[in-house]
Each structure stands twice: as C-alpha cells, then as structure tokens.
Amino acid sequence: MKVAIINYGMGNLGSVRRSLENLDADVIIAEHPKQLLDANRVILPGVGAFGEGMKKLCSEGWIESLQVQVIEQGKPLLGICLGMQMLSSLSEENGLNKGLNFIPGKVLRLDQLGCCFRLPHVGWNDVNYQENVSLFKKIPQQTDFYFVHSYAFIADDPANIIATSAYDISVTAAVRKNHIFGTQFHPEKSSKAGRQILKNFIEFTVC
Template structure:
C-alpha cells in the first residue's frame, strides 16, 4: 500500500515514514500535490503554528489537492498534531485564520478552554476512545499517547470526536469525519498503541 506524506515544510516526516514502513507500507514523501494521486492513503503531519502551516499549504497548492483527494477520490486522510488542527474550519493562533474545513470546528488555546496547567501540554496522557471507531480497533481504553500542543480542536459537531484526553479539562484527542481522521497526539511517537493506530488507518476501507 502506498502512503503519501505531505511535505509542506513543517513536520517530522522521517519518523512518520519510518513508522509506516515498519508496518509494511510503501511510504513516500510527497514534494508536490500531484504526487499524492499515486497514493491510496495520505498523511498530513505537522509541528508548529497554524497560520504558518496553512500559508504553506496554500502557496504549495496542497489545499485544492487535499480537498479533491478527499471529496472526489475518497482517499483516507490522517492529520497528525498540527495536521489535525488544520483540518478545522478556523484556528485562533495569532488571530483568526481559515483552515482546511474538512472537519468543522475551531482550534483554540488550551487556557481559553479552561486549562490552568502548564502550556504547552507535553507528555504521555491516556485517552478515552469510541469503541466503535475503526481507528481505535484493538487499542485498550485508557491507552497512553504522546502529546505536544498548546492549542486544541473545539469541534462544531460532537459526533466528529472519536477520542478525548484530560489535561485539567477534557480535550479532543482525535476526530473523524468520514474518511478524514485527525490525532492531536503523535502516533509515530506513541510506542505500540501508536503503531496499532497507524495500522488501523492503513487497514481502513471507506464505505
């Protein structure tokens, strides 16, 4: 199975590719949007700021390609960390900015959501996932995943939330709308359960 990893200049591409290759996938770094059409799965990684990430996606022509791949070609897409946040309609980091609007919602700073603990949130936290969602198949409840973030997804529709974690307040840990998935944590850095989640993404078949 070929998996295209979006290279828009922000993200730990090598570790994501290595994790996917360890699972038997033919993972490659896509340097241009056209390359993604050769993949049966797409991963949008990311580390950094929402505005800068969206600017790079736009200038690189990735936004149109990602919408086309999701809506017209029905390619499963996984956003990781900043990649998940950019799936939202808007992000509030550095002002209000448009996201990809693939999963309706906005991205808000943790303290605006009521978190009084140290920001950024860095480290291992357990999650409560929806038992019926294929992304968390064969993953025990309360499994620990690795987080690094100062902002969190605030969804428009609670039905899009497939996992939560608690960092002083309940936070969205993973979302899904159709074949579009997002994880606030880094599965490629989350040991055995993270690899299982990536395997589940590879095994997912759109209806």
C-alpha cells in the same frame, strides 16, 4: 498500500515515514501536490504554528489537491497534531487563520478553554475513545499516547470527536468525519500503541 506523507516543510517527517515503513507500507514523501494522485492514503503531519502551516499548504497548491483526492475521490486522510488542527475551519493561534474546513470546528488555546495546568500539554496522557471506532481497534481504553500542543480542536458536531484526554479540561484527542481522521497526539512517537493507530488507518476501508 501507497501512503503519501505531505511534505510542506513543517516538522519531522522521518519518524512518520519510518513508522509506516515498519508496517510494510509503500511510503511516498510527497514534495508536490501531484504526488497524491498515486497514493491510496494521505497523511498530513505537522508541528509548528497554524498560520504558517496553512500558508504553506496554500502557496504550494496542496489545498486544491487535497480537495480533489480526499474530498472528491474519497482517499482516507489522517492529520497528525497540527495536521489535525488544520482540518478545522478556523484557528485563533497568532491571530485568526482559516483552516481546510474538512471537519467544521475551531482551534483555541487550551487556557482559553479553561485549562489552568502548565502549557504546553506535553507528555503521555491516557485516551478514552468511542466504542467501535476503527482507528482504535485492538487498543485498550485509557492507553497512553504522546501529546505536545497548546491549542485544541473543538468540533462543531460533537459526534466528530471520537476520543478525548483529560488535562484539567476534556481535550480532543482524535476526530473523524467519514474517511477523514485526525489525532492530536503523535502516533509515530507513541511507541507500540501509536504503531497500531497507523496500522488501523492503513487498514481502514470506506464502507
């Protein structure tokens, strides 16, 4: 199994790479969009600001490559944290910025959504997921995962929200549309349960 992690200069790729290597995946740190050609799975990681992230994906040619490899050829994609938020249509972080629009919806600051708790939402929070979602296979309901974010993904179609977590309001914890997945939490930093998420993603097969 070849898993490409997109390196667009945002965030900590090391821990994602190491987690996948521990699962015996063949990991490619993709520095160039052409490297997605060889991969069976694609991971879009990321910490940082939405606008900066999209700017880098755009200027380095990743958007076209993702369009071909993920949308046309159907390679499973997992967006993590900012990587998940960029799957959306639009974000309001530092002004309006367009996303990849792979899962229609928008990204808003948690306090705009009515959350009155301290921000960022940082730490371990328990996740409730829809039954029979392959990404959460073998993971008990209400398992804690590590979150660190101030913005949240509101999917237009609620069916695309496959998991939530409570932080004053209901926060989108994971999304899915067909073979495209996203987690707001960091599986690579969520210890054993996070490792299971990555394993489930690697083992996911398109029906």
